[in-house]
Amino acid sequence: MASLMTSTIPEVLKHSKQNGQIDATPYIEEYSTFYQHGCESVEDRERRQSDKGKQMISSFYNLVSDFYEYGWAQSFHFAYLQKDEPFACGLQRYEYVLPLRMKVHPGSHLLDLGCGIGGPLRNIARFARCKVTGVTISEYQVTRGNQIIEENNLQEQCNIVYGDFLKLPFDDCSFDGVYAIESTCHTMFKSTVYSEAYRVLKPGCFFAGYEWCVTHKYDPNNEKHRQVKFNIEEGNGLPDTATTEEVLEGLKDAGFELVDAYDLAEFLDIPWYSPLSATFSLQGFRHTRLGHYVTHLSVQFLEKLGVIPKGSAQVSKLLMNAARDLVEGGKLGIYTPMYFFVARKPASY
Known part of the structure; x- marks a missing residue:
């Protein structure tokens, strides 16, 4: 099994070296220092929402994107899973809900806020027969995402640009729909990011x-x-975590009319954190605890050989701990990654 893992990991992590990311150690050390261990204080919260905090988020995704792509999927989010179905199907259904609830028509132009390497935007573009532009603060994700778009001959429908979703590089009323999949958790300035979505939306x-x-x-x-x-x-590069009330207040402050909002996690037969706590599965070994451990050992071995960037093992350990903590938050019922909302910009704007 270890040979299976080591034969695959370099195919993903090699992208880091191809794009100039040779030694991750300084970044992960700076990141660990930035997030002081212990429960957050007011000062911690303010520091994590500063410009320095924004830089840390960018550095975080420069580091972890390859691990997410290998160990999870090209779509960096959770999913509505059903019994005995492939993991990829749950991810796609989670994404397809968005264009359906947004009433997207073929030929529409959508914006994906915090798009990662573009897994969702490529799926949605194919499914809804529309164009999708993605924006991300990670320069590495822009490079990797557009590379995958080109490999799939989707340049006519998809593209990814560098930008901050708190200050979008687009004109007013530019898009027929805007969505965000588990990305705006990276800011507590909900009114600001939602107002930017409102501004660029028709x-x-x-x-x-x-x-x-x-x-x-x-x-x-x-x-x-x-x-x-x-x-x-x-473990996930977040400044703080909003309450559901803060999300709704942010949408209202931005000027949106709320259409629907609920915690999807309350309606699942299979808990959202199951892929992080699963036992052995032939369909998803990488999503099991044993898979996490074998992957980590493989990363350590390959780093020593110089096959993958230095510091990769530290990144792997950070993500293993993040998975453990998300499972704990899910089991306690105190955390959800899938508070769903649909809002509308008034036609009379």
Whole structure:
């Protein structure tokens, strides 16, 4: 099994070297220092939302994108899973909900906020027969995502640009729809990011997405709850985690008319965190605990051989811990990555 893992990992991680990322050690050390261990204070929260925090998020995704692509999928998000179905099917269904609820027509032009390497935007472009532009703060993701778009001959429908979703590089009323899949959790300035979505959206069109939130079960006075929340944020490059009420307030402040909002995690037969805590599965060995461990050992071995960038093992360990903490937050019921919303920009704008 280890030979299977080592034969595949370099095919993904080699992209880091191809794009100039040779030694990840300085970045991961700076990242670890930035996220001081322990529960967050007001000062921690403010620091993580500063310009320096934004740089840390960019560095985080420069480091982890290849690991996500190999160990998860080209779509960096959770999914609505059903019994005995391939993992990829759950991911795609999770994405297809968006153009359906946004009433997207063929030929429409959509914007993907925080698009990663573009897995969702490519799937949605094919499914809805539309154009999709993605924006990400990670220069590495821009390079890798557009490379995959070209490999799939989707240049006519898809493209990824570098940009900050708090200050989008697009004109007013440019898009027929805007969506965000588990990406705007990387800012607590909800009113700002939602206002940018509102600005670039054409009147009468829709904004939809999935947000990471703490649930009504989260108790800020519970030490364990606070620690699990902090661990999730540290392991996933988050400044803080919003409540569902803050998400709704941000949409309202931006000017949107709320169409629908609910926590999809409350309606799942298979918990959202199952792929992170699964036992042995021939269909998804990389998603099992044993798979995580074997992958980590393989990364350590390959790093020593110089096949993959230095610091890769440290990144792997960070992501293993992140998976553990997300499972804990899910089991406690205090955390959800799939608070779903649909909002509309008034036609009279």
